[in-house]
Amino acid sequence: MARPALRIDAVLVQAVIAGALSFAHLHDLAAAAGQTGWKAWAYPVSVDLLLVAAWRRLRADGPSRLAWCWFLIALVASLGANVATAGLLDLGDVPNWLRILVAAWPALAFMGGTLLAHSPAGPSPAPPTPSASDSEHEALSEPAAVAEPQWLPEHVAAPHAEETPAVPVPAALVEHARKVADDHHARTGAQIDTDTLRTRLGVPPQLADAIAAQLTRPEGNDR
Template sequence: MTKPQAERTAILVAGAVIMILTIAAFWLSYAHLASVAQSHGLGSSPVRRWAWPGTIDLFILAGEVLMFRAALRHVTDWWAIGLTVAGSLGSIGLNVAGVGTHAPLLDYVVAAVPPSAALLAFGALMRQVHTLVIEPTPETEPVPEPVTVERAPEPPPVELPAPETGPEEAPEAAEEPSPEPVAVAPSPRPAPSAPAVPPALLDHARKVADTHQAATGTPIDADTLRARLGVPPVLAEAISAQLP
């Protein structure tokens, strides 16, 4: 038996027990009220004697049914609550009062139990009906069957051709012998550059050279120019090189 089936069976059994309890409690309460009516003025009419308890206990039934209707609509029906309370208090009070005065305490308890049990049992019955209507038992969800997925066969591996090997690399060239060191002759030291000749000294040297050539008929040489000007030999050579 599954869990939903067990719950439904328990609800049905509880409902049957509550139904029997409700009928028995109402019957005892109704019969006692009929006895009270017989002892207080309705003994000559059996019909009225058995109809009189209905004017009290039926308020309980009407109030409970209206409360069940209000629960289905998710509202509060104060009239239904009032009818239930009035019928319950009236039934319990009249059942207890019908015992009479100076009776043992247990007689009052026996008289109060049936209407109280009828109230509770009928309320429990309406609760079970409300549960069946508002909260139905969920059905068992079907278990999905496993799905088998067939895999496509894998293609055979493709053999790739081996790469062609190129010609063997030539052995490394033999190392060339390093050339023997060549002795490098030291470069000659450059000759010192000619000193700069001042323009005034160069003009004076030209005049001296012109005078010498006019007197002798030959160009003046460097030694004579040095002696006439009184300059160092290097400067005399530089001046002589610049003369025409």
């Protein structure tokens, strides 16, 4: 099986060359500003990482002031080093203000990387507020709630209207009760109540109720 030929991407080669040149310019400027040894090599890494972090934040979360600010800061640092090492600046006699900027860059880059990594993204859009028509549509589409019957426990009887069972009352007992009621009215001036009638006659409560019902009827209609 033939192995695929190695394909060289011109864009990738160009990016590698440009990155190497920019890296070298940043290193030379840092070394000229007094950062010797490994520190001079760390400056170009710091600048390029901040540039990439800001660009990724722009690509992931969209345009934001924070990402654009640190992207421009890193871009100016990279372009400034490239321009400064093009012969416009004497690297043997670097001015003090440039030494101060180079010495302050680590703290600035650390703050920028921390803000880009831990700052929250832009506010998420608020959920749409349902309009009146949507609410009406939902109300029409949902079935009306039906009240469920509340069942009583089996051992509790449902309430019902109290009914007085029909009790046969002898006519003689009704006549005797009428005399008792008349006597009670003559002595007290008030109609006799059921409890008093039951006590005077000595009958059960149901029979007393039936007798009282008979007394409320006109005479001759006891049955």
